[in-house]
Amino acid sequence: MRSKNEPSGQKRSFIEEVRREQIIAAAIETIAAVGFPRASLARIAATAGVSKGVISYHFAGKDELVDQVVTTVYTDIADTILPGILEQETATDILRAHVTGVAEYALAHPDRLRTVTEIFVHARGADGTPRYGVVAAEPLYESLEGLYREGQRNGELRVFDPRVMAVTQQAGIDAMFGYWLAHPDTDLLAHARELADLFVRAIRPD
Template sequence: MRSKNETGGQKRSFIEEARRKQIIAAAVETIAEVGFPKASLARIAATAGVSKGVISYHFAGKDELVDQVVVTVYTEIADTLLPRLAEQESATDVVRAHVLGVAEYALAHPDRLRALTEIFVHDRGADGVPRYGAVAAEPLYESLEGLYREGQARGELREFDVRVMAVTQQSAIDAMFGYWISRPETDLLAHARELADLLVRAVRPD
């Protein structure tokens, strides 16, 4: 769905982009604080210090705003991780750096991870089906599959079903964050190191 202020190929102004970023940041803060079900547009507007009408001007509805929250956080994670992953010397090093990198990002930005978890668990369509499920995770699976295939081609990884491993790795990372959010006293980095060891053992040659 297109925002009300977008027409054809028209670009948003600097002020419009700044306002959208402000609203997205307020949505993250509100969802992390009160949970997705209670994060109404009115409440998000109050957090942002604007009227609900301002949100409606920039976003077609809550679904579009939430979509932009997810895109923004995922883009930020990717921008943080990709340079680090590019420095690794082997496929197993990349697997380890990926797990540890997302854990370090979560520790630095707990509100963003809490907001994502709330969205993934509670955001459902009119049919009651989660709006973010396996289909929404497809880009993540494909990215991991590319890593595995490259490692297999170089002989650094054993032969295995790359889709099964991609789903397993991403699901394990999601479960790690869910566990940490419900038990904040958990040593997230220790958990990540242990998980990374398990995944490396699963993919490296016998």
């Protein structure tokens, strides 16, 4: 996503990219520390050690910065867990790798998980509706549906509505993280393994 203040089609310099990454990292740190509502551009600028004007030069506003934070975190999650998922051969093993993989990522990067959770809960569009929500989760649903349909085609999985299962699985993962953030002493990996077992039992023919 490119700031409205940048000329269309202009390639950013290495220094500009580094500065944007610095601001994104500061936004993650600030939102994780004080929550989304209190994470003003001025606070984020102070965390980054730059002026608010520097942020405005690179991002059109808080919404654009937040969008880039979410994109950065989700891209990093995908890049981190995808190799482990690709090693799996069955739909059920892929499901387990997905659920436990995101839990392992959260344990390694708790500030990132807290930040996107804050954004999803509090960020609102101009009309007051959630900026992120069910509509924003569509790519996740479609990906899970593809996995389920392939497992159904090869006979590994029972017949069920892939969309219902995709929504249920993602909701279970979101709830797992919400519970963990509220109760940080929870064994997140144990929770993830149990959750994966529940989903596997729900989709297998037996």
